[in-house]
Amino acid sequence: MARAFHWLMPHPFLTLILAVVWTLLQNEISAGMVVFGIILGIIIPWGTSVWWPDRPNSFRPSKMITYSLMVMWDILVANIQVAWIVLTVPNAKLKPAWIVIPLELRQPEAITVLAGTITLTPGTVSADLSDEGHSLLVHVLHTDDADAVRDEIKSRYERRLQEIFL
Numbered sequence: 001m002a003r004a005f006h007w008l009m010p011h012p013f014l015t016l017i018l019a020v021v022w023t024l025l026q027n028e029i030s031a032g033m034v035v036f037g038i039i040l041g042i043i044i045p046w047g048t049s050v051w052w053p054d055r056p057n058s059f060r061p062s063k064m065i066t067y068s069l070m071v072m073w074d075i076l077v078a079n080i081q082v083a084w085i086v087l088t089v090p091n092a093k094l095k096p097a098w099i100v101i102p103l104e105l106r107q108p109e110a111i112t113v114l115a116g117t118i119t120l121t122p123g124t125v126s127a128d129l130s131d132e133g134h135s136l137l138v139h140v141l142h143t144d145d146a147d148a149v150r151d152e153i154k155s156r157y158e159r160r161l162q163e164i165f166l
């Protein structure tokens with residue numbers, strides 16, 4: 001029975017997310033739209049499961065929720081910081097930097113979430129991932145201490161992602 005369930009729903013969490021998002025994107029919630037959302041939530045992960053050979057062994061949704069809230073807060077704060085930099089720092093005094101962040105994360109999903117988090121935060125962009133996946137190249141709009149930025153990304157984001165994706 002478990003094998004049949006896994007075959008039908010290779011990614012149950014993704015199935016749930018797709019069904020909820022589909023239902024919320026409709027102008028009104030109806031039984032038909034919920035059922036159609038569930039059908040899409042089953043078909044899309046099932047149809048794309050061949051391209052997902054190595055799923056994360058363990059995932060903690062509760063820690064992902066707290067991580068998401070922290071990232072939203074960081075995005076809000078970074079928007080204010082970048083606006084302040086744009087309004088007050090002349091272009092000649094900007095100190096952009098390229099920072100190489102060594103990664104302890106090895107799961108592609110976790111590295112993708114980290115790169116997305118960095119890119120979503122105003123003032124930083126994930127530019128490249130090393131061929132082996134052991135380091136991430138990040139561009140920072142303005143910083144006085146590149147090492148401090150690297151250490152903050154590792155402690156604030158990467159450490160939490162290690163707890164989410166075991």
